[in-house]
Amino acid sequence: xxxxxxxxxxKLMDVKIxxxxxxxxxxxxTHKGIAGVFQRGHYRYHNKYVNVxxxxxxxxxxxxxxxxxxxxxxxxxxLKHERRRKYx
Numbered sequence: 591x592x593x594x595x596x597x598x599x600x601k602l603m604d605v606k607i608x609x610x611x612x613x614x615x616x617x618x619x620t621h622k623g624i625a626g627v628f629q630r631g632h633y634r635y636h637n638k639y640v641n642v643x644x645x646x647x648x649x650x651x652x653x654x655x656x657x658x659x660x661x662x663x664x665x666x667x668x669l670k671h672e673r674r675r676k677y678x
Contacts, residue, residue: 597609598616605613617623639649662669 595604597605597613600609600613618626635649639652
């Protein structure tokens with residue numbers, strides 16, 4: 591039976607392998623579309639982890655972990671240089 595949901599409104603888990611290229615080409619690759627994706631992601635994260643009735647440190651710890659990972663990636667070149675240095 592054919593799906594009655596339009597291709598544009600399907601979620602990734604509902605898309606079949608053969609429909610995947612068509613589904614990806616329906617995305618909006620303009621500046622406005624890409625900004626909308628980041629905005630929706632931010633609101634989804636904020637509503638799921640930060641703006642909740644029974645809050646926990648999960649949302650803050652995820653941001654902290656991302657910050658630590660970002661700083662590690664930025665300083666990786668210096669860390670590799672330190673690792674290769676021989677001390678006598």
